[in-house]
Amino acid sequence: MPSLSEVISCLSGYDPNAVPVAQAQQIIRDVVAPVQAVEKVAIRSALDRVLAQDIVSPINVPQNDNSAMDGYAVCGGDLDTNGPTVLKVVGTVHAGGRFDGAVNQGECIRIMTGAPMPARCDTVVPQEFTEAANATAVTIPAGVVKTGDNRRLQGEDLMAGKPALFKGKCLRPADLGLLASLGFAEVPVQRRLRVAFFSTGDELRSIGEPLDAGCVYDSNRYTLYGMLTRLGCDIVDMGVIRDDPSSLEQAFRTACENADAVITSGGVSVGEADYTKQMMATLGDVTFWKIGMRPGRPMAFGKISSNGRSAYLFGLPGNPVAVMVTFYFFARQALLRMMGADDTPLPLMRAVSESAIRKKPGRTEYQRGILTVGEDGLQRVRITGAQGSGILRSMSEANCMVVLHHEQGSVNAGDPVDVLLFEGLV
Structure with a gap:
C-alpha cells in the first residue's frame, strides 16, 4: 500500500486545513491495508467474524427435487383442466424417506414437506386444496395448481461447485445456518483486529476517582469500548494518559507495539498541547486535518512505528459526540478494511424533516435525530435539540443521524x- 505522504502528494487542491469529508475518507481508504492472518474456527464461534476465503458448496441444496407443502405429489399433465380429477393414492413419503415405486397415469403419492419428489411427479397439490381425500383416493378440483407448483428444484438454493459465501463477508446468524446446511464444521476467518485506545488530558478522571473542580469523568473510553466491541475487535484499554511528554511517548509506543490500530481522543485540537501532535508526528507518517464537518473538525490520521512494529493511528477529537461521529464516518470504515471485511459506505435512507435546519454549503454536518413513522406511513425525523459536540445525552436519545452533505444548504420543514x-x- 502507498504511504500517507505518497497519497497526499498526488492530490490536487489538497489543504490539510480544509479537507472535505469525502476526500479524507478516500485518503484513509487508499492508505489502510487489510491484516493478512487467517485462522479456522468452529461455526459456533464464527458469528460476526470476517470470512477469509470464498466458501464453495460441496453439495446441491436441496439434494433432490422435493415438496414445499404437505399434500399430494402428482404429474401436472394428469390433472383435468375442465373439472375435478380423481387420483388413486399409491403410497406415502415423508421427509427423510423416498418412494422408489412407479407412479402411473391416474395415480399420486401422499407427500410431506421436504420429502423427495417421486419419479414422474412434478407438482404438489396442497392438502387444503383437495376434496374427498382418504387413504386410497383423492379428488383435486380444476385449476387449484399449475404444473410445477410447490416443488423445490434440486440445487435451487445452491448448486454444487458454486460459491455459497464470499470472502470479506461478516458472518451473521443466517450464514452460520447456511454453513451447517453444507456440512461445514469449521470456517476460515480473518484474525481479530487488535485495537488499543486511550484518552489524553489532565482534566480527565476515570470513574470511581474523586471529581476535582474543573475536571470531568472520561466518557470517551466507554463509547469507544462499545463501538469497538460492536465491530468485533480485540481491545486494549490503556486508560487516561496525562499531558506529559514521556507518558505520552510511552503510551504511543506501547499501543503501537501491541495493536494493529491505535485510537486516541483529545490532543488534536487547536490549543491542545503541542507535544501531543509532535509525538504523533515523530513516531511516524501522520497528518493533522481540519475537516469540513460538524461536529468533529480536528482529526489526526497516519501510521506510527516503534521497535519494528507499526500501527495505524486515528487521533479523534476530545468532545464526546465528535468522538462518536469521527469514529463512525472515518475510523469504522478503515477498521473494517483492515479486518478484510466489506467496507461499503453505510447505507442512508430518506425521511422528511419536521423542522427547518440552518446550514451553509461547504461542510458536512451530522445532526442527531429521532426517526418516527407518521399515521400517513411517511418516515419523519426531528432533531434532538441542542447539537453541541459535548452533549452526549443527545446521542443517547437519538435513534439516527441526519446527514447534511457538503454541498447542501439549509433545509426547510417538509x-x-x-x-x-x-x-x-451503535
Missing part, C-alpha cells in the same frame, strides 16, 4: 433529508 439509522450500528 424537505427530505438523508438519515443514517443507529440500529445495528
Whole structure:
C-alpha cells in the first residue's frame, strides 16, 4: 500500500486545513491495508467474524427435487383442466424417506414437506386444496395448481461447485445456518483486529476517582469500548494518559507495539498541547486535518512505528459526540478494511424533516435525530435539540443521524433529508 505522504502528494487542491469529508475518507481508504492472518474456527464461534476465503458448496441444496407443502405429489399433465380429477393414492413419503415405486397415469403419492419428489411427479397439490381425500383416493378440483407448483428444484438454493459465501463477508446468524446446511464444521476467518485506545488530558478522571473542580469523568473510553466491541475487535484499554511528554511517548509506543490500530481522543485540537501532535508526528507518517464537518473538525490520521512494529493511528477529537461521529464516518470504515471485511459506505435512507435546519454549503454536518413513522406511513425525523459536540445525552436519545452533505444548504420543514439509522450500528 502507498504511504500517507505518497497519497497526499498526488492530490490536487489538497489543504490539510480544509479537507472535505469525502476526500479524507478516500485518503484513509487508499492508505489502510487489510491484516493478512487467517485462522479456522468452529461455526459456533464464527458469528460476526470476517470470512477469509470464498466458501464453495460441496453439495446441491436441496439434494433432490422435493415438496414445499404437505399434500399430494402428482404429474401436472394428469390433472383435468375442465373439472375435478380423481387420483388413486399409491403410497406415502415423508421427509427423510423416498418412494422408489412407479407412479402411473391416474395415480399420486401422499407427500410431506421436504420429502423427495417421486419419479414422474412434478407438482404438489396442497392438502387444503383437495376434496374427498382418504387413504386410497383423492379428488383435486380444476385449476387449484399449475404444473410445477410447490416443488423445490434440486440445487435451487445452491448448486454444487458454486460459491455459497464470499470472502470479506461478516458472518451473521443466517450464514452460520447456511454453513451447517453444507456440512461445514469449521470456517476460515480473518484474525481479530487488535485495537488499543486511550484518552489524553489532565482534566480527565476515570470513574470511581474523586471529581476535582474543573475536571470531568472520561466518557470517551466507554463509547469507544462499545463501538469497538460492536465491530468485533480485540481491545486494549490503556486508560487516561496525562499531558506529559514521556507518558505520552510511552503510551504511543506501547499501543503501537501491541495493536494493529491505535485510537486516541483529545490532543488534536487547536490549543491542545503541542507535544501531543509532535509525538504523533515523530513516531511516524501522520497528518493533522481540519475537516469540513460538524461536529468533529480536528482529526489526526497516519501510521506510527516503534521497535519494528507499526500501527495505524486515528487521533479523534476530545468532545464526546465528535468522538462518536469521527469514529463512525472515518475510523469504522478503515477498521473494517483492515479486518478484510466489506467496507461499503453505510447505507442512508430518506425521511422528511419536521423542522427547518440552518446550514451553509461547504461542510458536512451530522445532526442527531429521532426517526418516527407518521399515521400517513411517511418516515419523519426531528432533531434532538441542542447539537453541541459535548452533549452526549443527545446521542443517547437519538435513534439516527441526519446527514447534511457538503454541498447542501439549509433545509426547510417538509424537505427530505438523508438519515443514517443507529440500529445495528451503535
